[in-house]
Amino acid sequence: MVALLMFAAVCCAAPVGNAISAYVALKTGEQDNGGIAEGGSAADIPPRMLTAYKKAVQQAGKYVPKCEGMRWPILAGIAKVESNHAIGHSIADNGDIRPKIYGVLLNGSGAGGNTTVFPDTDGGKWDGTANGERAVGPFQFMPSTWESTGKDANGDKIADPHNAEDAALGAAIYLCGKGRDLTKRSQLKAAILQYNHSSEYVANVLGWIDQYTAAANDLDLKNVSGKARTVIDAALSQRGVPYSWGGGGTKGPSYGFCCSPSGKSGASIRGFDCAGLTQYAYAKAGITLPRVAASQAGVGQRIPASLGTGALKPGDLVFYATAPGRDPTIYHVGIYLGSGQMVNAARPGTVVRLDAVNAMSGYAGGSTSAMTTNPRSPRLLLLNTAILAVAGVALLGVSHGQDPPAPAAAPTVRATTDSSSVAALSPYSKPTPSTTATATPATPTPSAVESALPPHGEGTAGDLAIQRNLEAAWPADLPTADERALLTAGRALLRADATGVGRAKWPTVFGDSGQAVAPAFATARFRIQGAIARRDGSPNKAVVHLVWAGTDRGGTFTDLRITDWHFTRTITKKGASTWTPQPRT
Incomplete structure (x- = not known):
């Protein structure tokens, strides 16, 4: 491998958002495409949908007067992830969307990643089927949720989740709850988590909200x-x-x-x-x-x-x-x-x-x-x-944030006694930032370019470069058996959080599995591009750092996403070491 700075020689495309996005x-x-999500400004939103978002912001106070900070980028972030703003569907002057937008039938079949059965609640009134439940409209409401939340926004005396104005107002009311202050990041995150109980979903939506917020600002130089x-x-x-x-x-x-x-x-x-x-x-x-x-x-x-x-x-x-x-x-x-x-x-x-x-x-x-x-x-x-x-x-000892309290009776990860290496870890020492005010320019060479981190859309061809770079910049500091156990658990937790697959194994991490109405990301194009497990400030704390790619509920594929899962170590009475994952906040 070439020198580490050469390895990161030519700048590539950026990852998505912490999301995300x-x-x-x-x-x-x-x-553009190839691993970079499209959009992020009002220009990528159908005008009729943008009008509905802005109108909903004005109307929300009538129903939740104590709600603060509701703004159209919040609604746009949700709708981008849920339905890509209903792009590809016609939107009438009154806001009706055709053809109607339906989610996957939640019958526990595994289709679309769903693993939980939701019995029918509306007789097919909103979701078009009496054989089960499925999310509906541009904001993907469950029929049962819509019945308690939906409002008539366009004045036709029908609260219809397949209408852009009604759906946007319903989403605004739902996110406001009993009177959240959405100017506070913590309360905004809580509102989005209520919408879909997945930390990766929250990161993805927050990324889009930030993009639309920046796009709404006028540049002043x-x-x-x-x-x-x-x-x-x-x-x-x-x-x-x-x-x-x-x-x-x-x-x-x-x-x-x-x-x-x-x-x-x-x-x-x-x-x-x-x-x-x-x-x-x-x-x-x-x-x-x-x-x-x-x-x-x-x-x-x-x-x-x-x-x-x-x-x-x-x-x-x-x-x-x-x-x-x-x-x-x-x-x-x-x-x-x-x-x-x-x-x-x-x-x-x-x-x-x-x-x-x-x-x-x-x-x-x-x-x-x-x-x-x-x-x-x-x-x-x-x-x-x-x-x-x-x-x-x-x-x-770079910090990865404060660990939340350990959940009671959380599943544990037991370290194996297998002494084989997890990966061929590089011997590079840790970097030290330069304090120099100027530096000699280096002319790029073909070898430097060839060793660079990959841009978006490289596919699996670039994953090895990402893995090697992570290993070189952050040398191994855990016993091989611990590293192996942590990597296995970290990969499984990411997959469970993003796609819903395997959540049942981690009930205290994800809470009630019934809250995960639909997967935040599809299983089809989900892949982990790089992963390392390292100490997190002390011998009894560790972090699994993952770089990954996936397609969200709105159909947007992005790669170079970043996720950290934190673990704490406990020692049993028999001297065995176990690692317990911490819920993400």
Whole structure:
């Protein structure tokens, strides 16, 4: 294997959202595929549906006066995941949708991933069958839920889940509950979890909400000046220039190299990859950046991911990684514009464009690259100094969040005595962030490109590169038997949460299985692209870090998703070691 920074040489496409969720062509109408979810702006929503969402927001207060923070991006996020905004169906002036939208029949047959029998409650009135129950309409209500929640929004005196306005109002009322404050992230997550009891579903919907929220913001650069404005103007001037694998640099767009893991080549395309674009834009401001995304993260003042995207300022670099906190796994970089948006060279087959910052999973912080003229907050400066001072120690025990209380009588994972290796783990040492303000630019070579992390849509051809990169950036620190047991459990938990398959094995993790009305993701295209099990701050805590791909309920396929499952170790009276999974919050 080549040197680790070469392994992450050319920036690739970004993962989806923590979701979740996906690349977005903000306000450009740009559509793409190959593992990147389409949409994310009002432009991808049928106008009649968008009107219904906005009207529902205005009407919801009549039924739930204590509800705060309801807004159309929330309803759009739900409808995107549930039915892709009813795209492909006709929507009449009064809001009626035809043909009607039906979910899979929930008869426990396993079709579509359903494993729970739901007896018929409406005699087929809404779901068209008396042989069982199935979700209906653009918001996929269960008939029994609709009977208690549905309202007439269009004035025809019929509360119909197959009507866009009625369904949107019903969804708004349902999400508001008895008076939630949806401006608070915790209450918004609780509302979405009520809609579908799957943490992966919640992450996916939140990703779309963030995208639509960013898309609704108007970009305002009137107060941006100096080098930051020069960088932004240079980047914006390249909108529409094609993505080229290995292309671009300080002098502008150039022909790239061959090839990505699945054979995508930039050799015949004059354009930019993500790091080529940032290198060009910063050069216009007289700032030298290295040629690869992971190296660019070591330039200038680092902005910790823990501060969130709100700490970013226009002109900052924005980084994404398959294992945030491990800079060698950084595979993508963009330039922040403000209002939750960035200039982005996304992946092969796209052009330089505007994307939502929160549209990508694996946010790994940012960097001022020593050019921001406005002072940062004292808290940011203090945290940054501390991080740089103890970088090596911090990376040896990178945190993955606070563990929730262990559930009572949770299923356990017993470590085996098999001494065979889980994988051929790489011997690379842990990375140490650079404190250097400038760096010597490195010209990309074909070998660097060939070893790069794969872009979206690579399929299984890129999975090995992802796995090797994770192992190299985060060396093994658990006994082989524990690692094997944890990986087996982590993979099974992810599959259960995302597809519904195997949930019965983990009742205290997922709660009442009856709450999982329908799988959040289909089993057909679900696959795990990479997985590692490592200590999580102490010998008795561990995390299984997974990168995966899947198709959601609305039919949108995305890859490079990121999920962590946390475990705690207990020792039995006989000295056996068991690992207990913790519920995700």
